[in-house]
Structures are given as C-alpha cells and as structure tokens.
Amino acid sequence: MSTIAKAMELLEFFSLDRPEIGLSDFHRLARRDKATTFRHLSALESAGLLEQNPATRAYRIGPAVLRLAHMREVTLPRRAGLRVALPRLAEATGETAHASLLDASGLTTLAHHEAPQHSARVVLHESRLPLHATASGIAALAFGDEDLMKRALAAMPAYTDTTARSPEDLQAAVARARASGIAISNQTFETGVTGFAAPLFDSTGIAGAVAVAAVSSRVTPELQTLILTELMNAARTISANWGGTIPPALAAAWAAQAGPETAP
Amino acid sequence: MSTIAKAMELLEFFSLDRPEIGLSDFHRLARRDKATTFRHLSALESAGLLEQNPATRAYRIGPAVLRLAHMREVTLPRRAGLRVALPRLAEATGETAHASLLDASGLTTLAHHEAPQHSARVVLHESRLPLHATASGIAALAFGDEDLMKRALAAMPAYTDTTARSPEDLQAAVARARASGIAISNQTFETGVTGFAAPLFDSTGIAGAVAVAAVSSRVTPELQTLILTELMNAARTISANWGGTIPPALAAAWAAQAGPETAP
DNA sequence: TGTATTGGTTCATTATTCAAACCATTGGTT
DNA sequence: AACCAATGGTTTGAATAATGAACCAATACA
CATH class of the missing domain: 1.10.10.10 (Winged helix-like DNA-binding domain superfamily/Winged helix DNA-binding domain)
Structure with a gap:
C-alpha cells in the first residue's frame, strides 16, 4: 500500500x-x-x-x-441533475430517497432527501455503499460490465443475516434486477430497511443508482408499486439530466413493470 | 517535500x-x-x-x-450562510460578488454571484486568491494574526503593475484596510478590475472575506459608496450566519464609514 | 502525588522515489 | 505505407524519503 x-x-x-x-x-x-x-x-x-x-x-x-467539489460540479454537473427529481421521489413515496455515484471501487452517496410525512424514516449514515449488499449496488451491477462484478465478488462482507454470501446468491439477485429493471434488497445492509434502486446512466454508460430506503414494516404491495413507478420516473429524469440514455433492454423491463398497471 | x-x-x-x-x-x-x-x-x-x-x-x-464536501457542509455549514447575502450583494451593486474562506495557505473561493444588470461583468477564473494582491487578502490580513502576515510576506508575486511589491507597501495597504474596515485594491490582481472586500468571522475569529469585483472604468464615487455600504451589510449577515462576532474596532470603523452619509 | 491520555517529536532501518531509458498506441503528414 | 510526434504507461540501480519504537510535554483525573 x-x-x-x-x-x-x-x-x-x-x-x-x-x-x-x-x-x-x-x-x-x-x-x-x-x-x-x-x-x-x-x-x-x-x-x-x-x-x-x-x-x-x-x-x-x-x-x-x-473548491474541488465546486470545480467538479461546474464542469461535470451531477448534483444539479438531482435537485428536482430526488425531493419529488422522497415526497411521492413518503420514504427516504438517495442517489449515488459509481466509481472505481463502489458507490458514493451523492445526496439524500428525507420525506417529511413520517417521523420514523430511514436516516443514512454511510456514504460509501457496498455493491453486493445494497439495492443500489445490485442495480449498478445489473447494468455494469463484468469488471464491476469481479470487484463486487472480491469482497463480500455480511452485514445482516440476509446479505448475499455466495457469488451464486449475488448473481441471482443481479439477474433478477436485470430482468425487472429495479433492484430490491430486503434488509441486506441494515435490518429493518428495505431498499429499492434503479440504475442511472451518463454519456459513458452506467454512472450510479437512485434508491428509496423504506422502513421494512411499512412496505405493503401498494407502497411497493408506488415506489417502483416513482423510481423509474426519477431514474429516467436523472439519467436524462446527466446526458445518458436508457439501454433498450432496461426500457423494455420498465415498460413491462408499468404495463400491467396501466393496461385497461 | x-x-x-x-x-x-x-x-x-x-x-x-x-x-x-x-x-x-x-x-x-x-x-x-x-x-x-x-x-x-x-x-x-x-x-x-x-x-x-x-x-x-x-x-x-x-x-x-x-462526499467529503457534502460532509463538511452538513457539519460545518459555510455555503449555506451565503445563500441570501451574496446574490443580494451582487444585485444591489450591479457587480460580481464573491466570498472566500481562509485556510492555512491562503484564500479559497467558496462561491461567486454575478449581477444580471451589466453584460460586461467580472468573471472569476481563479479559485485560489493570493493574500497580498487581492482586496479579500488584504481584508483578511487586516484582521488576522501576525502568523498570517508572515505567510503573506513569504511569497509576493507581482500580477500587475500595481501589485504590492515590498513588505512596506503591503503593510500600508493592510493598515488602511484596518482603519477603514474595508480593503480596496485597484487592479492589483487583474487589470481592469477594482476589488472591495470586508473580513468575515466565525466562532474562532477571522474566517474569510466577502468581496465585490467591479469593472474599474465603471467605479464612480457614488458606486463606491454603494458598494461599501452593501459590503458591510453582507459581511455582518454572513459573519452572523457563521457564528462569528465583529471585533469592536471593526464595528467602529464601519460605523465611521457609514456615519458621514447618514448624519443629518 | 501518581497515572493515564492527549498531541507531538526523534533517529536507525526500510521502503519509495528519482531519472532516463524503453513499449505500445494513436492521429496526423508526406 | 512509411514516418513522425504525440500520448499513456513500465521498467531499471542510485538517491531520498517514509517508517515505527521509544520518548517528551501538557493536560485531566483520582
């Protein structure tokens, strides 16, 4: 070192x-x-x-x-692209919303926004998110390259009883996220917190993830549907702001998610 | 090194x-x-x-x-304290306003705000300001300790014809700023730009400076009076937001500045 | 008074940096 | 195609830093 x-x-x-x-x-x-x-x-x-x-x-x-952060934000705006979408996501779902940025070694929390509705809400403490144990990480892995997966597999500490332990578990979770377009993690990082995440893209490809961290006991099928819908909207908005395009496979997966609900 | x-x-x-x-x-x-x-x-x-x-x-x-910048801003807010005062300063004076933070080796630009009135306005390029050649630096030196002055004297590159060259020149400029409560620099850093600056304080003492960078050719006695008044207001507001107190000597100097104008 | 803890410093041993060379790739010119 | 001048990146023994155990001074506590 x-x-x-x-x-x-x-x-x-x-x-x-x-x-x-x-x-x-x-x-x-x-x-x-x-x-x-x-x-x-x-x-x-x-x-x-x-x-x-x-x-x-x-x-x-x-x-x-x-000074450095200001310079980066002026030349490569990222926070600016969240300014509207993230508060909206938090308010619409009534849960804590956050967005994170992918770099060489994992995800870094960019910003988070708490919903005013509930007194019990998820408060984020960690700004560095592990790829294998968070919904955001799974979402990024689902649309990242094999190299990213390799880095995720390199270190897989268990945070809770339900954290993915084996490469097979992780790859199964990633496959589910790739198929549905949204990653869902049930208390894999913190007990009592269910995470929902969608991948974010900039002009170079996968760039991060936007997520909702909900109090597990409050998650009903209705709330879950609402969260998924709002998450897709937020991800579309933010990726557009970042100059990214949604891959066709993901757009199709999202359409399939929304389809059953909006069909007559 | x-x-x-x-x-x-x-x-x-x-x-x-x-x-x-x-x-x-x-x-x-x-x-x-x-x-x-x-x-x-x-x-x-x-x-x-x-x-x-x-x-x-x-x-x-x-x-x-x-991530680091976010953490600092949450635990030690500085930008938040500028949010109202800086745009107001820019708008009231019609010139570019900026605030900078003092650290071990000089001043770092925190934020700047441009006035919408003029098409010709000062655009800031540098985020690191030299103590000896800017109004902000002189303002900080006037209310900083001797150690800060030592560091300023250690390196005094000339940026324009009117940049202070000798320790005596610098100390004279600092003395003027200490007496009047405002530092004025006539094209000492960039030609065509006149700087006006007031010191900022937090709970530990001198913390930075707030400044107006005006196009020199536009500076009339009337504009200068306006700038000084607005600068004092801005400095008072920001220092209060940062948990700082204005030293009595400075408060007196500012009162003397404002006095002749407001007397019947 | 004694003790534990704090931030900070010293000096042989050990690891890193230096400089100048070299490779592979890319974009432009002739 | 051949050439040239860039680029990012790697390799080599001699110079120069980093390291860690012990040490110092100041403070807090009992």
Whole structure:
C-alpha cells in the first residue's frame, strides 16, 4: 500500500456520525503508527484537505475540498441533475430517497432527501455503499460490465443475516434486477430497511443508482408499486439530466413493470 | 517535500479553465518525474479523489470529493450562510460578488454571484486568491494574526503593475484596510478590475472575506459608496450566519464609514 | 502525588522515489 | 505505407524519503 493510499484512507474514516477525529482516534482506527498518522494528517492539513478544530485540535474536512467539489460540479454537473427529481421521489413515496455515484471501487452517496410525512424514516449514515449488499449496488451491477462484478465478488462482507454470501446468491439477485429493471434488497445492509434502486446512466454508460430506503414494516404491495413507478420516473429524469440514455433492454423491463398497471 | 504533499499539489493544477489534465501535462506542470506522477495519479484515482475520463484518459476531480464536501457542509455549514447575502450583494451593486474562506495557505473561493444588470461583468477564473494582491487578502490580513502576515510576506508575486511589491507597501495597504474596515485594491490582481472586500468571522475569529469585483472604468464615487455600504451589510449577515462576532474596532470603523452619509 | 491520555517529536532501518531509458498506441503528414 | 510526434504507461540501480519504537510535554483525573 502506497503512502498516498494510506493518507487517503484516513479520509474514509470521516462520516456524518464522526465528522471530527483526533490523532489518537486516527491512530486506533487506521491501526497505523501514531507518528506516521500524525505526519499524514499534517500533510493533508497543509494541503487544505483537512483542518484542525482550534478548540479540540481534532481534524475535520478542510476548505480545499469545497473548491474541488465546486470545480467538479461546474464542469461535470451531477448534483444539479438531482435537485428536482430526488425531493419529488422522497415526497411521492413518503420514504427516504438517495442517489449515488459509481466509481472505481463502489458507490458514493451523492445526496439524500428525507420525506417529511413520517417521523420514523430511514436516516443514512454511510456514504460509501457496498455493491453486493445494497439495492443500489445490485442495480449498478445489473447494468455494469463484468469488471464491476469481479470487484463486487472480491469482497463480500455480511452485514445482516440476509446479505448475499455466495457469488451464486449475488448473481441471482443481479439477474433478477436485470430482468425487472429495479433492484430490491430486503434488509441486506441494515435490518429493518428495505431498499429499492434503479440504475442511472451518463454519456459513458452506467454512472450510479437512485434508491428509496423504506422502513421494512411499512412496505405493503401498494407502497411497493408506488415506489417502483416513482423510481423509474426519477431514474429516467436523472439519467436524462446527466446526458445518458436508457439501454433498450432496461426500457423494455420498465415498460413491462408499468404495463400491467396501466393496461385497461 | 513529502510524498503526500506532492500528490496533493497535483490537485492544485485543476481550475475552472483546466478541469481535466492528462499524465504528460501533469508531468510538465508539476515538473516531476513521469513515472512518479503516474503512481501519484493512480493512487489518487483509486481513492476516488480523481477519476479518468474514459474517452480521453485525462484525469479529473473524482466523486469522493463530493462526499467529503457534502460532509463538511452538513457539519460545518459555510455555503449555506451565503445563500441570501451574496446574490443580494451582487444585485444591489450591479457587480460580481464573491466570498472566500481562509485556510492555512491562503484564500479559497467558496462561491461567486454575478449581477444580471451589466453584460460586461467580472468573471472569476481563479479559485485560489493570493493574500497580498487581492482586496479579500488584504481584508483578511487586516484582521488576522501576525502568523498570517508572515505567510503573506513569504511569497509576493507581482500580477500587475500595481501589485504590492515590498513588505512596506503591503503593510500600508493592510493598515488602511484596518482603519477603514474595508480593503480596496485597484487592479492589483487583474487589470481592469477594482476589488472591495470586508473580513468575515466565525466562532474562532477571522474566517474569510466577502468581496465585490467591479469593472474599474465603471467605479464612480457614488458606486463606491454603494458598494461599501452593501459590503458591510453582507459581511455582518454572513459573519452572523457563521457564528462569528465583529471585533469592536471593526464595528467602529464601519460605523465611521457609514456615519458621514447618514448624519443629518 | 501518581497515572493515564492527549498531541507531538526523534533517529536507525526500510521502503519509495528519482531519472532516463524503453513499449505500445494513436492521429496526423508526406 | 512509411514516418513522425504525440500520448499513456513500465521498467531499471542510485538517491531520498517514509517508517515505527521509544520518548517528551501538557493536560485531566483520582
């Protein structure tokens, strides 16, 4: 593992639950030498990627990140394409909606939107989603290449009792998603949460996924139908905003989903 | 220079004008070995901080940056505090308004807003502002500590004929800003652009600056008075949003500015 | 007072980077 | 087709960094 990779790994420990981390915590979390950790943190700080809370001396995300994110968003807009579709999806379904972006090593949560209707709603903590254990991941795998599948198969930790354990289980789930155009995961990542996801495309192909995370006990057949319909609409809108086209096979699968409902 | 610092430096070469950079360009821009540059880029890519454009193989900012920026904004909102004040400042003055955040090595542009009134307006290209050559930098220096001034004096490249060259010139400009509460820079960074800036504060002290960049030929005494008034209002609002307090000396300086106008 | 924990620093050992060469591919010219 | 000048990417021993165990200073707590 390169020095740079080690330093970058430190950034992975930040989350909405843990937005500030001190030297000793980093030392323990990363299981790396304290001196080394300190040097890495200092280097990241002087680059502006981190900054120290003057009061606690704990490290947090620095302002340089804002500049980089702004630049990416100006030249390659992604969040902008969600601005209307994601709140609409959350409101129409009454559940939490989120969209994630596919990169070399998995899915990164781009944005999430919570429905105002229910007091009990799914709150997202993780911003990095595993391919094999989330509806979003399955949706991406269903329309990604074999290389992506290989990376998913490389590491398959079990999060709950129902997380796919074997390559066969995973491939079966992916095949179902490919056939129906929507991935459904029943408590494979977090207990009590059922995930529904549709793939998103940009001009280069599969680019991410849009998903609804619903409280499992609330999912009735009626709600599920509503979620699937809204999810297809949202995915169509977002992919169009991102300059992507829906593959014919997926368009057909979606039409088949909607067909029985809209037929006279 | 540490390996991490070198890798981080690569990120500095991105700008709105140059959002994608290939291996050979990096090799030339950073004046560093091609093999090493490639390893650094690969490491940054596998961390998600960069990604390769599949068509051109050039590198661009990766999706991990969006996740980090989102996290910072949720836990330490800064952009949110500008949402109302910055557009108002641009509209009221008819010129381009922008706000920047102070970090260890200078100012980073957070957001900018262009006035709709004029077809000729200042368009910002640089997201990294030098302390010694911009109104924002002078404003920050006027209310920052000596350490910040030391860093400003360490590197003072000349951008135009009127950029401060000597430490004395800079310290004089800073003293004027400290006395009046507003920094004014006449074409010290870009020719044809006059900058006006006020310091911004958060709970820890000086945190950045809010500025108006005006087309120099359009600046009349009337416009200048308008800009100063609006700038003070904007700075007060934003600092309040950021949880900061205006130092008494600055409040007095601003009152003196406004005083002569509002006196009967 | 003693102890545990914090952030931060030092110095031999070990791993990485450097520079300059080389490969393979692509796009344009003659 | 042959050629040229780019591109991204890889390989080689000599130079230069990174590493980790122990150490230091300050704070908090009992």
